[in-house]
Amino acid sequence: MNNRLGCLTGSGIIAAILTTLIVTGITLVQGGVLFNPGALNAQAGEALGGVHSHAELTNQCKACHIAFWEVDKMADRCLACHTAISIELADPHSLHGVVSRNYSNLSCRDCHTDHNGPNGVLTDMDVNTFPHEALGYALSGHQRLGTGVSFQCGDCHSDNHYSPFDPSVCETCHRQVDITFTVTHTLSFGNDCLACHDGVDTYGEDFDHNIFPFPLIGKHADAACSQCHLSARTIPDLQSAPVDCASCHAGDDPHQGRFGVNCAACHTPAGWKPAQFDHNLAAFKLEGKHADVACEDCHKDGIYKGTPVDCYACHAEDDAHDGEYGTACNACHTSSGWLPATFDHSLSNFPLDGAHAGLECTQCHVNNIFAGTSTVCVACHQDPPFHIGLFGTECQSCHTTSAWVPARYDRNHPFPVNHGQAATCRDCHATSLSAWTCFTCHAQAEMQNKHSEEGIADFSDCLRCHPTGQEGEGGGGDD
Numbered sequence: 001m002n003n004r005l006g007c008l009t010g011s012g013i014i015a016a017i018l019t020t021l022i023v024t025g026i027t028l029v030q031g032g033v034l035f036n037p038g039a040l041n042a043q044a045g046e047a048l049g050g051v052h053s054h055a056e057l058t059n060q061c062k063a064c065h066i067a068f069w070e071v072d073k074m075a076d077r078c079l080a081c082h083t084a085i086s087i088e089l090a091d092p093h094s095l096h097g098v099v100s101r102n103y104s105n106l107s108c109r110d111c112h113t114d115h116n117g118p119n120g121v122l123t124d125m126d127v128n129t130f131p132h133e134a135l136g137y138a139l140s141g142h143q144r145l146g147t148g149v150s151f152q153c154g155d156c157h158s159d160n161h162y163s164p165f166d167p168s169v170c171e172t173c174h175r176q177v178d179i180t181f182t183v184t185h186t187l188s189f190g191n192d193c194l195a196c197h198d199g200v201d202t203y204g205e206d207f208d209h210n211i212f213p214f215p216l217i218g219k220h221a222d223a224a225c226s227q228c229h230l231s232a233r234t235i236p237d238l239q240s241a242p243v244d245c246a247s248c249h250a251g252d253d254p255h256q257g258r259f260g261v262n263c264a265a266c267h268t269p270a271g272w273k274p275a276q277f278d279h280n281l282a283a284f285k286l287e288g289k290h291a292d293v294a295c296e297d298c299h300k301d302g303i304y305k306g307t308p309v310d311c312y313a314c315h316a317e318d319d320a321h322d323g324e325y326g327t328a329c330n331a332c333h334t335s336s337g338w339l340p341a342t343f344d345h346s347l348s349n350f351p352l353d354g355a356h357a358g359l360e361c362t363q364c365h366v367n368n369i370f371a372g373t374s375t376v377c378v379a380c381h382q383d384p385p386f387h388i389g390l391f392g393t394e395c396q397s398c399h400t401t402s403a404w405v406p407a408r409y410d411r412n413h414p415f416p417v418n419h420g421q422a423a424t425c426r427d428c429h430a431t432s433l434s435a436w437t438c439f440t441c442h443a444q445a446e447m448q449n450k451h452s453e454e455g456i457a458d459f460s461d462c463l464r465c466h467p468t469g470q471e472g473e474g475g476g477g478d479d
Contacts, residue, residue: 042118102134138199218269258305288335354401
């Protein structure tokens with residue numbers, strides 16, 4: 001019959017118990033040496049808890065190690081003795097404070113080991129495993145020296161692992177790698193390397209300037225950093241570099257500031273030439289014929305700023321009117337061409353209205369004489385013979401520009417003009433202005449009969465009784 005309990009036989013159980021008792025006895029007798037990986041460090045240091053080294057600890061295992069049923073951790077035992085480290089952990093600027101905040105999964109024994117013999121090293125910060133980037137400088141770019149040998153902490157921290165870093169170490173080491181670059185770089189940016197460098201070359205050869213507002217394209221791609229970042233010593237110095245053209249190129253400006261400081265209005269990073277100027281951004285837009293004019297035709301001797309924009313400044317020699325129209329060419333002409341030309345006569349002191357509006361220019365401006373042309377009526381309209389010079393030269397006193405007739409005479413008349421509201425000059429002045437009598441209109445025989453009946457013998461001087469031309473005036477009789 002088979003034994004279904006396997007090793008759980010009476011003899012097997014007895015053998016297991018005996019083995020456990022033997023191992024436990026040896027451990028108790030030899031002080032746990034069976035599980036001890038090696039001797040503790042015996043180098044004397046500062047007295048902590050009454051001892052100068054781990055080797056002096058009594059009940060050595062329990063002093064540091066915890067049973068699985070205990071709540072404390074091994075790090076708690078470390079800090080119970082190393083109270084100064086507890087203070088550092090509370091300081092965010094200390095080595096232990098920075099590491100604990102950035103790498104909470106690390107424990108004391110990740111860097112500090114023992115059981116390596118009486119002379120063993122208690123601090124082991126392997127450059128490949130120590131979280132150096134938590135201190136503000138990564139070692140990813142510093143794996144090996146220029147000779148090919150792996151970096152050690154002492155290569156940068158000369159005294160011990162905790163000594164402050166001496167920036168001169170950077171220059172000393174990099175001079176061995178590339179002395180020309182190092183000397184030039186320190187002269188341009190100073191020797192406080194850590195002010196800009198973080199170990200991963202954020203601002204090094206792999207820095208992508210194109211992700212910033214000022215991409216390095218065209219000729220700018222070949223410019224040295226120091227050409228734009230003059231005397232920069234820190235990251236804020238680099239970031240505060242001006243991005244306007246004139247800050248770097250004022251000394252290269254052949255226009256001597258005549259075009260202002262916005263070089264980008266004409267030039268591109270590809271090069272100073274070819275250059276393109278958008279004249280529509282200026283006060284004088286290039287339209288019509290002006291669009292085909294070469295720059296130097298208007299900007300003589302390379303002078304741009306302050307170039308006059310009036311027509312005559314460029315077209316005085318083209319003036320077919322010899323200045324008779326003045327210098328405001330745009331009053332008649334446009335940039336499309338000299339012809340066709342129009343003149344807004346309403347802008348002059350003689351607006352063309354009424355019958356004048358349909359006249360040809362040459363009807364008033366004889367022989368193409370414009371400036372100084374007289375605006376009085378008689379300059380064009382001679383006094384008609386039947387006026388016999390009695391009305392003077394102010395035609396507008398009676399006439400309008402609409403037509404000669406109807407006309408209204410509104411002056412001191414020897415015979416009132418209200419004599420017959422429908423009467424016209426020619427009703428009385430049939431042939432001449434001076435040849436008129438009342439009997440021109442009023443039949444003399446009829447008036448004689450009428451006045452005889454009224455007892456008026458002398459009616460040859462009608463105005464004696466009718467001074468205003470109204471019937472029924474005067475005293476009558478032969479006075």
